[in-house]
Amino acid sequence: MAELKSYRVWDPPTRWFHWINALCVVGLVALGYLMLHGRALEISRAGGLKLKTIHTGLGYIFVFALLIRLAWAFVGNRYARWRAMLPGGREYLTALGAYLIAFFSRYHKQYLGHNPVGRLSVTAMFLLLIVLALSGVVLAGTDLFYPPLGHWMAHWVAAPGVDPATLVPGASNLYDQAALASMRAFRRPFILSHVYGYYALVAMVGLHVLGVVVTEIREGGTLISATFTGNKIIAGRPVDAEGDG
Numbered sequence: 266m267a268e269l270k271s272y273r274v275w276d277p278p279t280r281w282f283h284w285i286n287a288l289c290v291v292g293l294v295a296l297g298y299l300m301l302h303g304r305a306l307e308i309s310r311a312g313g314l315k316l317k318t319i320h321t322g323l324g325y326i327f328v329f330a331l332l333i334r335l336a337w338a339f340v341g342n343r344y345a346r347w348r349a350m351l352p353g354g355r356e357y358l359t360a361l362g363a364y365l366i367a368f369f370s371r372y373h374k375q376y377l378g379h380n381p382v383g384r385l386s387v388t389a390m391f392l393l394l395i396v397l398a399l400s401g402v403v404l405a406g407t408d409l410f411y412p413p414l415g416h417w418m419a420h421w422v423a424a425p426g427v428d429p430a431t432l433v434p435g436a437s438n439l440y441d442q443a444a445l446a447s448m449r450a451f452r453r454p455f456i457l458s459h460v461y462g463y464y465a466l467v468a469m470v471g472l473h474v475l476g477v478v479v480t481e482i483r484e485g486g487t488l489i490s491a492t493f494t495g496n497k498i499i500a501g502r503p504v505d506a507e508g509d510g
């Protein structure tokens with residue numbers, strides 16, 4: 266039987282991001298669900314505004330963590346970088362084919378970083394997180410006049426003679442109605458991307474968790490504990506061990 270060996274894989278910023286992001290996503294999805302079904306759940310207007318404000322506050326933490334992680338992919342260790350995350354490069358399709366063939370046979374190929382299927386799932390999740398972050402920041406500007414866009418939005422919709430700094434969400438007497446209608450048209454594609462992004466992210470997170478559990482059971486290893494400790498303990502030689510390119 267091959268000897269077990271411990272490898273250092275996930276660096277601290279990658280691990281911190283993973284769990285901060287997971288907590289933020291759970292919170293944002295739960296609050297988003299309540300807002301989306303506010304009428305059916307008989308949530309009052311004031312309650313809805315409170316939910317939106319808490320959701321947006323958590324959203325800024327989520328955006329901040331995401332920006333740091335996107336930057337870290339340029340400077341982090343080899344497993345945290347774009348090259349190890351994105352499904353591209355000359356050898357990627359060959360590696361994907363070899364991984365799938367091995368996965369459906371009794372033999373399996375072990376990776377320290379993301380395996381070729383994991384790369385697809387990580388890329389899809391990052392794209393969805395970026396869509397939700399960008400659309401969320403626009404909605405925070407148009408709905409609550411929060412930075413960085415709120416200042417311009419308030420100037421856009423304030424009725425003549427109303428100081429844009431005094432605008433409050435929902436106080437329609439303070440708005441210029443024609444400008445408000447234009448702003449609503451402007452925000453429509455963002456709300457659609459936000460809501461469809463939410464459905465797609467919920468589905469992707471489900472697939473991600475399923476993939477991790479199946480891989481952990483089939484391949485052994487320490488996939489889940491490595492997100493806390495940073496170390497993977499593996500028998501045999503992983504495909505992407507240090508010195509293999």
Ligand code: HEM
Nearest residue numbers: 290293294297298300301324325397398401402404405463
């Ligand atoms: C994982 C990330 C996120 C998820 C899953 C998510 C999900 C949702 C959902 C389901 C809604 C309800 C839409 C509706 O009521 O029509 C919503 C609304 C909203 N979200 Fe997010 N969101 C995320 C991130 C963010 C971020 C980063 C921000 C801003 C910083 C943000 C700001 C808002 C705002 C302002 C609304 C209210 C839109 C409205 O009432 O029309 N969200 N979000």
